Structure formats: C-alpha cells, structure tokens
Amino acid sequence: xxxxxxxxxxxxxxxxxxxxxxxxxxxxxxxxxxxxxxxxxxxxxxxxxxxxxxxxxxxxxxxxxxxxxxxxxxxxxxxxxxxxxxxxxxxxxxxxxxxxxxxxxxxxxxxxxxxxxxxxxxxxxxxxxxxxxxxxxxxxxxxxxxxxxxxxxxxxxxxxxxxxxxxxxxxxxxxxxxxxxxxxxxxxxxxxxxxxxxxxxxxxx
Amino acid sequence: xxxxxxxxxxxxxxxxxxxxxxxxxxxxxxxxxxxxxxxxxxxxxxxxxxxxxxxxxxxxxxxxxxxxxxxxxxxxxxxxxxxxxxxxxxxxxxxxxxxxxxxxxxxxxxxxxxxxxxxxxxxxxxxxxxxxxxxxxxxxxxxxxxxxxxxxxxxxxxxxxxxxxxxxxxxxxxxxxxxxxxxxxxxxxxxxxxxxxxxxxxxxxxxxxx
Numbered sequence: 001x002x003x004x005x006x007x008x009x010x011x012x013x014x015x016x017x018x019x020x021x022x023x024x025x026x027x028x029x030x031x032x033x034x035x036x037x038x039x040x041x042x043x044x045x046x047x048x049x050x051x052x053x054x055x056x057x058x059x060x061x062x063x064x065x066x067x068x069x070x071x072x073x074x075x076x077x078x079x080x081x082x083x084x085x086x087x088x089x090x091x092x093x094x095x096x097x098x099x100x101x102x103x104x105x106x107x108x109x110x111x112x113x114x115x116x117x118x119x120x121x122x123x124x125x126x127x128x129x130x131x132x133x134x135x136x137x138x139x140x141x142x143x144x145x146x147x148x149x150x151x152x153x154x155x156x157x158x159x160x161x162x163x164x165x166x167x168x169x170x171x172x173x174x175x176x177x178x179x180x181x182x183x184x185x186x187x188x189x190x191x192x193x194x195x196x197x198x199x200x201x202x203x204x205x
Numbered sequence: 206x207x208x209x210x211x212x213x214x215x216x217x218x219x220x221x222x223x224x225x226x227x228x229x230x231x232x233x234x235x236x237x238x239x240x241x242x243x244x245x246x247x248x249x250x251x252x253x254x255x256x257x258x259x260x261x262x263x264x265x266x267x268x269x270x271x272x273x274x275x276x277x278x279x280x281x282x283x284x285x286x287x288x289x290x291x292x293x294x295x296x297x298x299x300x301x302x303x304x305x306x307x308x309x310x311x312x313x314x315x316x317x318x319x320x321x322x323x324x325x326x327x328x329x330x331x332x333x334x335x336x337x338x339x340x341x342x343x344x345x346x347x348x349x350x351x352x353x354x355x356x357x358x359x360x361x362x363x364x365x366x367x368x369x370x371x372x373x374x375x376x377x378x379x380x381x382x383x384x385x386x387x388x389x390x391x392x393x394x395x396x397x398x399x400x401x402x403x404x405x406x407x408x409x410x411x412x413x414x415x
Contacts, residue, residue: 010219013347016212018212019212030343030404032344093367132220132241141351146357149354149357149362150364152301153362155299155301156285160280167301171301172301175307190222
C-alpha cells in the first residue's frame with residue numbers, strides 16, 4: 001500500500017478517510033482542498049517555526065510586566081517573575097509558569113524541529129511514535145499563553161491611580177511567539193510522516 | 206479503485222494515524238484505537254438531543270460569564286472588578302493592541318462563535334434542514350477550534366489570583382461560577398460528541414451531496 005501512489009488520507013477538516021492519488025483532490029465529504037504538494041506544508045511549518053524562534057528572544061529578554069507604584073517603575077521579565085514567585089514561597093505557581101512559559105515553547109521547538117528533520121532525512125524511527133509526538137505538540141501548544149493572560153488579568157485588576165500594572169513589550173512578543181508556534185504546528189501535515197521511506201507501520205487493519 | 210462504502214467503513218486514528226476498519230458496535234459502547242487506546246467512535250442513541258441540551262446550557266453560562274464580574278479585588282478599600290468592559294477599556298487606554306486583540310479573539314470571540322455555531326448546527330440537524338449551512342458551520346468549527354482558550358484563561362485567572370492573594374482581598378463574582386460551569390460543560394460536550402461523529406451524523410441526515 002505504501003509504495004503505490006494511492007494512499008489513505010484523513011481529511012484534516014472532517015476526518016473522513018479519503019483514498020487519493022498524487023493529483024490535487026478535494027475531500028469527498030466536505031469538499032475542502034487536500035493539499036497534494038507536501039513540500040508546501042514542510043516549508044510553511046519551517047517558516048512559521050523560524051518566526052516563532054525569533055520572537056522567543058524578545059519574549060524572554062524584554063519585560064513582560066511593568067508595574068508603576070507611586071511613580072516608581074519596576075519591570076519584570078518572565079524569568080524574574082518566576083524567581084520572584086519562587087522566593088515568595090508559591091512554589092506550585094512558580095512551577096506552572098516555568099513549565100508553561102519556558103519549557104513548553106522550547107519543547108515545541110525541539111519537537112517540530114525533530115519532526116521536520118526526521119521526515120526530511122528519513123531517520124529510521126517508528127512512525128507511530130512520530131504521530132504521537134505530533135499529537136503532543138498540538139495538544140501542549142496553547143498552554144504557553146498562560147503567562148500573557150495572567151499579565152492581562154493583572155493589568156485590568158491592578159489599575160488604580162497610584163498603582164498600575166502594564167503588559168510590557170515582552171508580552172506582545174510572547175503572544176506572537178505562541179501564535180506562530182501554533183500556526184507552525186497546524187500547518188505541519190501528518191502525511192509528511194507517512195511519506196517517509198522504510199518503516200511500514202501504517203498497514204491495513 | 207476502492208468504493209465509497211468501503212471508505213466509509215474505514216477510520217484513521219487522530220493520534221497515531223493508524224488505519225482501522227469500523228466494526229458495528231452495540232448501544233453505549235465505544236471503540237478504541239488498537240495502538241494508542243484513544244477513542245475512535247461510539248454508538249450513543251440520540252446524541253443530537255443530549256448535546257443540544259448541553260450546548261444551550263453552555264451558551265447561557267458563557268453569556269453570564271462575560272456579562273458580569275469575574276472577580277473583584279479589594280486593596281485597602283480600593284475596589285476593582287474584572288469584567289469584559291473593564292478589559293476593553295484597559296486595552297484601549299494602554300494601547301496594547303496586539304495583545305489585546307489576541308486576547309479578545311482567543312477568549313471572547315472564538316468561544317462565542319464555537320458555542321453559537323454548535324447551537325445553530327445542532328438545531329438545523331434536528332430540523333433536518335440547511336445541509337450546506339451545516340457543512341459550512343462544521344468547516345468553520347474545524348478551523349477555529351484549536352484557537353479557543355477559555356480553559357487556559359481559567360488557569361491564568363487562578364494564577365493571577367494566587368499572585369494577588371497576599372495584597373488584596375479577593376471576592377469571586379457570579380461570572381467565576383459561570384466560567385467554571387462553562388468549562389465543565391465544554392468537557393462534557395467534547396466527551397459526548399466528537400467532531401467525527403458530527404460529520405457522520407451530517408452524512409446520515411443529509412446524505413452525500415455535491
């Protein structure tokens with residue numbers, strides 16, 4: 001089944017199983033286009049990933065939170081915020097923020113890079129595992145938004161004449177970074193994994 | 206070539222992309238993927254009615270969640286409430302347009318769109334009318350579903366409240382309860398009916414059409 005040019009495809013919109021050849025086709029149920037050129041998906045994923053990585057630096061270097069207290073301005077980057085939380089004793093919250101806003105984006109970058117490289121150079125590993133990795137990548141994506149949302153909620157609540165909190169430049173960069181990693185993951189076509197040579201785990205039931 | 210009926214009896218797991226052949230299952234039974242144990246499909250009678258009831262409740266609680274105050278904080282007599290209106294005002298005042306627009310789309314516009322298109326399409330399915338409309342709504346849902354972040358907003362709210370706990374007296378509003386309710390309903394709805402089943406119902410009700 002794998003070496004013929006026909007293959008089973010799960011429509012990304014309606015999840016119907018399609019049996020298509022290399023020509024450009026439409027899904028038989030929802031009539032949405034099924035992209036036949038997988039190179040396009042590959043390059044789109046790569047481009048959005050690079051954009052996201054570029055935004056990762058300002059997101060971590062610029063302050064995400066600016067607070068003004070009686071004329072005195074203090075700024076906090078993500079790491080400073082986490083350290084401050086850790087010092088003040090709220091360990092679980094510090095861990096949640098650390099996981100959500102530092103590790104999850106890094107994990108996503110690593111996973112997408114691994115998926116791209118391994119599909120491009122046919123690294124021999126189980127396709128099943130790669131599909132699972134991709135599933136994880138999609139699932140953890142939005143969770144890095146936590147920090148941005150926290151800053152926005154705080155900026156609405158702490159909004160008095162003497163004490164104010166603003167989202168900084170870092171918040172914008174961070175939001176955009178999450179946005180681009182999500183688009184990157186969404187534009188990755190799982191068929192790239194299937195088209196890999198060698199392993200034939202996608203056998204007929 | 207393979208026929209349409211044969212294709213209809215196939216299903217690809219959304220997690221590991223293993224191809225499965227569907228087998229008929231009895232009422233209230235579920236079929237799981239053989240490789241990764243994720244739910245493939247289930248046989249539940251009158252899913253539309255059940256889901257419709259849940260979606261109506263979710264729509265009401267979402268409305269309440271956005272209409273009233275979520276939390277009110279009190280710092281030495283100074284009070285401030287978190288409402289949608291306050292959010293708009295703060296975004297306009299601080300010129301945080303990129304973050305603000307993202308926030309409003311992810312937290313307000315997309316969840317409302319999802320709930321109301323679900324409501325509309327379920328009603329249309331119940332009446333067995335508007336095949337094309339239902340199809341467009343389902344496609345719309347597929348596109349915006351990854352972008353709804355009410356659950357993440359809720360976690361952020363909890364984190365923000367913990368951060369403020371030392372400085373302020375926090376009072377939970379009506380909307381906070383409504384938000385919890387919306388989230389629970391959302392979990393029940395996604396458990397009750399999957400996207401795949403909605404499309405299956407669509408073909409069952411309207412048939413294949415060009």
